Amino acid sequence: MSPGKKLKVATASLAGCFGCHMSLLDIDERLFTLLERVELDRSPLTDLKVLSACDLGLIEGGLCNAENVEVLRLFRARCKVLVAVGACAINGGLPAQRNHLDVRECLTKVYGEGSVPNDPELPLPLDQVHPISDVVRVDYFLPGCPPSAEVLWQFLTDLLDGRTPKPGAGLIAYD
């Protein structure tokens, strides 16, 4: 990254719970330091709806519907570096618990036979929840549910300081 240039970062929550975004906010007062070197683009944190060409895309959540796939492909096309943040993005996480169930049967049980919403505005559910790496190339994986603020801080500062990020080295506990 050239000196003085801010890193342009976009984030998205697909089939996730926003816990990974909360972890990003848990960086707390260091966010001020970060914002001196980072410019936020499309993100639930900015509420910007349009995605520009970005240096970094942080993806929370796996893929549970057609809109998730569309957003993910757009992020891959516009972000130089794409990161799977958290268990849901990496392996489907909790939403993938539905993978052993039949989607049609679930929807019918919830809404009743003949009453399942079918508006063209609604994204079509996928039959299974997928990790994002099933659909696009992913440059880095940050494990955890969610990855801690320390993991995110270390990753972002490594990238900003021109070091190859070693995601979560020494910070991830597998217990």
Ligand code: SF4
């Ligand atoms: S990894 Fe955990 S915290 Fe992050 S979106 Fe999934 S369930 Fe939420």
